[in-house]
Amino acid sequence: MPYSLAIFDWDGTIMDSTHTIVAAIQAACRDMDLPVPTVAQASWVIGLSLDQALHRAVPDLTASQLPRFLERYRIHYLLRDPDLRTFDGIMAMLDQLKSQDVLMAVATGKSRIGLDRVLNGMNMGHYFDASRTADQTFSKPHPKMLEEILEQLDVPAAQAIMIGDTSHDIQMAQAAGMDSIAVTYGAHTAEELVASKPTLIAHTPAQLHGFLLEHCQKMAV
Numbered sequence: 001m002p003y004s005l006a007i008f009d010w011d012g013t014i015m016d017s018t019h020t021i022v023a024a025i026q027a028a029c030r031d032m033d034l035p036v037p038t039v040a041q042a043s044w045v046i047g048l049s050l051d052q053a054l055h056r057a058v059p060d061l062t063a064s065q066l067p068r069f070l071e072r073y074r075i076h077y078l079l080r081d082p083d084l085r086t087f088d089g090i091m092a093m094l095d096q097l098k099s100q101d102v103l104m105a106v107a108t109g110k111s112r113i114g115l116d117r118v119l120n121g122m123n124m125g126h127y128f129d130a131s132r133t134a135d136q137t138f139s140k141p142h143p144k145m146l147e148e149i150l151e152q153l154d155v156p157a158a159q160a161i162m163i164g165d166t167s168h169d170i171q172m173a174q175a176a177g178m179d180s181i182a183v184t185y186g187a188h189t190a191e192e193l194v195a196s197k198p199t200l201i202a203h204t205p206a207q208l209h210g211f212l213l214e215h216c217q218k219m220a221v
Helices: 018-031 039-044 050-057 066-083 090-099 112-121 144-153 167-175 190-195 205-215
Strands: 005-008 103-108 130-133 160-164 179-183 200-202
Touching: 005 144, 018 039, 018 050, 018 066, 039 050, 050 066, 090 103, 090 205, 103 144, 112 130, 130 144, 144 160, 144 167, 160 167, 160 205, 167 179, 167 190, 179 205, 190 200, 200 205
Parallel strands: 005 103, 005 160, 103 130, 160 179, 179 200
Antiparallel strands: none
16 A cells, blocks of 8 residues: 655654764763763654653753753854754655645654744745644554544545654654655664564665665545
8 A cells, every 4th residue: 555644754854963963962971971871872762741751861960960961952052053954865755745635744753843943944844744743642652643643634544654864763653554664764773673572674765765765655535
């Protein structure tokens, strides 16, 4: 069955922001004299809600330290924000899918404020017919984010596909009864993604573009 809805993760899938998130977590740890996670440790939590991610990446962080840590993290992230770009080829892919009336949505671990800021700042909001963020509903890999998008757009799970760069995205899609594409150019390693058993694997944005053009089409009325 062809897919009429493509649901994208954001960081590490659409936006080349993995290194920025990792650097911001590490810098905030240094600011507060906390153990600094490795790149692999900080990368693994990308896609989760920030509170949930910090519990895994910075286990020594106490509840009383959390507000200041979040402040430091956001400062370091925003300092790098002007340099953030989409991956090469992503905009052309979104343009072509939009021109073919394929429904598109975003399911992300970002906050609502954070997603709206980047969509508005990069003039990308018009591409997406729906979106859900981690502070609006359950965080990945819980399927609620996807279930709410499917309900809003009135699309059966069998006609939707989730695209993401982490095992959290793939597990979320499986829990929602959806197919998935894992992209290996983001946060998690190819080995981790293969182990999560996605439907397809794309190693580059160009390969992802080809998969979606082959398998997606406008929903029949």
